[in-house]
Amino acid sequence: xxxxxxxxxxASSVVAVPPIALNTDYSVNASANEAIIKxxxxxxxxxxxxxxxxxxYHFGLDDxxxxxxxxxxxxxxxxxxxxxxxxxxxxxxxxxxxxxNLGFKNVMVLPTNFPADPAGVANGVRxxxxxxxxxxxxxxxxxxYADPDELAKLIAEGAxxxxxxxxxxxxxxxxxxLDAVLSAVGTDHLAxxxxxxxxxxxxGQRKLTTYTSGAVCIAPVAATELLTLYKTGxxxxxxxxxxxxxxxxxxxxxxxxxxxxxxxxRLSGIADTGPLMPMVxxxxxxxxxxxxxxxxxxxxxxKQAVLRASIAEKRTAGL
Numbered sequence: 001x002x003x004x005x006x007x008x009x010x011a012s013s014v015v016a017v018p019p020i021a022l023n024t025d026y027s028v029n030a031s032a033n034e035a036i037i038k039x040x041x042x043x044x045x046x047x048x049x050x051x052x053x054x055x056x057y058h059f060g061l062d063d064x065x066x067x068x069x070x071x072x073x074x075x076x077x078x079x080x081x082x083x084x085x086x087x088x089x090x091x092x093x094x095x096x097x098x099x100x101n102l103g104f105k106n107v108m109v110l111p112t113n114f115p116a117d118p119a120g121v122a123n124g125v126r127x128x129x130x131x132x133x134x135x136x137x138x139x140x141x142x143x144x145y146a147d148p149d150e151l152a153k154l155i156a157e158g159a160x161x162x163x164x165x166x167x168x169x170x171x172x173x174x175x176x177x178l179d180a181v182l183s184a185v186g187t188d189h190l191a192x193x194x195x196x197x198x199x200x201x202x203x204g205q206r207k208l209t210t211y212t213s214g215a216v217c218i219a220p221v222a223a224t225e226l227l228t229l230y231k232t233g234x235x236x237x238x239x240x241x242x243x244x245x246x247x248x249x250x251x252x253x254x255x256x257x258x259x260x261x262x263x264x265x266r267l268s269g270i271a272d273t274g275p276l277m278p279m280v281x282x283x284x285x286x287x288x289x290x291x292x293x294x295x296x297x298x299x300x301x302x303k304q305a306v307l308r309a310s311i312a313e314k315r316t317a318g319l
C-alpha cells in the first residue's frame with residue numbers, strides 16, 4: 001500500500017523520473033514499463049516520479065488511468081510512486097479522482113506555462129489539494145511561478161508537501177529566485193529538479209534534500225553513489241563520478257530531454273520504449289549516435305559502481 005513520502009524518505013533516495021513505454025498503437029506497454037521499474041528498483045532507488053519525462057502532458061484521461069494502473073501493478077510494495085496531474089487546472093481536476101482511486105498518496109502538479117500567475121497558481125493548488133485530500137508536490141519550472149512567501153504558507157497549511165525546483169540557470173550558483181525560495185521554506189521540502197547539471201551547487205553547496213534524475217533509470221547504483229558522495233561532503237569524488245551523467249544531460253539539452261531519455265532507454269537494452277505520445281517525436285536515426293555514446297558511458301559507470309558496491313559489501317561482511 002502506498003504511503004505519503006516523508007522528508008526522510010526523500011533524503012534517502014534519488015528520485016527517478018522514468019519515461020512511459022508505449023506500443024506502436026500508443027497503448028501502454030506493461031511489460032516494458034515493468035522492465036524499466038525493476039531495473040531502477042534493482043539499483044536501490046525506491047522513489048519513482050512519473051511526470052515530464054513520462055510525457056504525461058499529452059496523455060488523455062483513459063491513457064493516464066491505464067498507464068498508472070500498469071505502473072502501480074509493476075512496482076514493488078516498498079517502492080514510492082509519484083504520479084503527476086495537469087498542467088492545466090481542468091485536466092488536473094479530472095485526474096485527481098483517478099489518482100486517488102488508484103491509491104496514489106504522492107501527486108505532483110505539472111507546471112502551467114500559460115496562462116498562469118503566482119496568485120492563481122496558489123489558489124489552484126489549494127483547490128486541488130483539497131480535492132485530493134492531502135498535500136501535493138509543486139513543480140517550479142520558471143522564475144516567480146510561485147511567490148516564495150505564499151509557498152511557505154502552502155506548506156504550512158499542508159496544501160504543498162514538497163517542491164521540485166527546476167528553474168534553469170546558466171550558472172546554478174547565481175539564482176536569486178532559489179535564494180528567495182530557500183529563505184522562505186528551507187531545504188527540507190526542496191529537491192533539485194533538473195537532473196545532474198546543477199547538483200554540484202544544489203546538493204554540494206545549498207544542501208537540498210535530494211535530486212530528480214532521468215539518467216538514474218539507466219545507472220541507478222551510480223546515481224545512488226553520487227547522492228551519497230554529495231550528502232557526505234565528498235564533492236570532488238562526486239564531481240568525478242558525475243561526468244557521464246553530465247554528458248548525458250548535455251545530449252538531452254541539445255536534442256531534447258524527453259526524446260533522448262525515451263530513446264536512450266531503448267538503446268540501453270533495458271526495455272523497448274516504443275513511440276512517444278504526440279505531440280513529441282522520437283529522434284531520427286541520424287541523431288542517435290551521440291545518444292548511444294552517452295548511454296554506453298552511463299552503462300560503464302553503472303558497471304563500475306556495482307563493482308565498488310560489491311567490494312564494499314564484502315569488506316563489511318568481513319569476507
